[in-house]
Amino acid sequence: MTTAVIAARGLSKTYPGGRRALDGVDLTVEPGCIVGLIGPNGAGKTTALKAILGLTPYEGELRVLGHDPQRDRDALMREVCFIADVAVLPKWLRVVNALDFVQGVHPRFDRARAEDFLKKTDIPMRGRVRELSRGMVTQLHLALILAIDARLLVLDEPTLGLDLLYRRAFYDTLLNDYFDKDRTIVITTHQVEEVENLLTDVVFINHGRVVLDSPVEALAERFVQLVASPDRAAQARALQPFHEREVFGRVALTFEGRPARELAAYGETRTPSIADLFVAKMQGTSA
């Protein structure tokens, strides 16, 4: 029996009509991680999350907190929480009734905690969701979810459509008020820059396949970006970078599995940011 929070082997999903949204995904998520599931639109991120949450049928093996999401969804949902995206709180719901509802159905909901969080916002308790701004709806949803003592939190594009202030506040709250070593968070987003500093692990997904799965710490050893001077570029290319782009007349080459020392001879080396890597990997695999 594995202790992994999520263990997927050969996870596949074909939609009626033949579109293959997931194509043999292997994925292991350990407790206490913040995993970024990153990929372009239509890469299969949301489908993967839906499978993990038992919202859609799939093929392959999948265990989430030891449960089979297809069969034990009801048990699973006592330990898992998710925010699908910001638009899903029903418009007619009053803030106070949202608290009443979650309190009435969730054994691990701490109402006082949610109320404390809401007090720090401008959200009126008697207000309805339709009267709140988009940012406030997200704050409300976050207040509800963060007051639930769940072992796994799944966030699917949680800050879509929010302005920078709300986005920053969202992730700060998540990190400071919620996350601890017993909890695990999986986030999908295509705004890589937003999350890159809070992730412990990254998983890149494209065309339904995992193209990179690595702890963030290990990225520096594994990937090097070389900004080569033009006269050295041809030599550097011989070392087989998997991605190349031109920046201000110089060439940026991204290498996998080459030590930085070896490359330093051809120009400046640095560790690529997750955003850089994402672009490199996506263009590298789709080309």
Place this chain on the structure above:
Amino acid sequence: MNPTTTFVTLLRREFWEHRALWAAPLGVALLIVVLTLLSGGLAGSPVQIQVNGREADFILRMSGPDQQKFFGVVVAGLMVPQLLVSMIVLFTYLLDSLYGERKDRSILFWKSLPVSDAMTVASKATMALLVVPLLVYVVSVVVSLLIFVVLNFKFGGTPFAPLVAWHTGDWLVLQGVLLLNVLVAALWYSPVVAALLVVSAAARRATVLWAVLPPLGLALLERSMLGTRHVADFLGYRLTGFFDAMGVGFGREPGADVEAQARHVAMLYDRINAAPLLANVDLWLGVAAAVALLAVAVRLRRWRDDT
């Protein structure tokens, strides 16, 4: 969380979303009370009761027990406007209950909480079959008491006073019968409610059309192709069979003679008990169909993925 707490929370949720579920019967009840207060002039003024424009003095010629029965049926009849309004509200409610949450994607919020699909669907069926009918019943009990008070105030000291006199035993029996009827009706109409929930869980759009057109179309098709009307009869039976069984069916009034009508009304008193319907196998076949349809609705909500 214990299942009862969860279920009660789900029922409260329905009232939050669909305010008409409680507002409509209460509104109608209020209207009935106000109209009764306004009707027949003020207390002490000359009193007339008219039936179809004819003075209904004949009611006074009925025997005492018949008069009480007549009045009992009239009081029971006060429930009818609330029932009709509630039926319309419930029709809309049921069709929206598993469709609206998909349309606005809030189903993803509901499904992020530990509430099973079976319990969710059960909560919607329970609202339509028990909670709202019982609410209508309780409201109508209150209304009937208010009406008694108002009418006694109005008719006190007139020849009509005995008609509206209070008889505790009769009143209790009548209310008991009506309560029983509410429960029998829940069983009888359970397949209709379950079918509407299936439509609500299945339709991509235009739930009302999906609820109405297929059965109607099937009935018309049968009529034009085969010349028979089994489908129409079946649908009619399932929709009005409950009232037919009590002899208060539609289009069965005796002639235009108001005295005969009054006697008919008084006679109804002995027949408005729907308990005999419990011995009808059709009722239980319907319940079995309802269980099967509810299972379909649960399955659809569980696996349908159109967000």
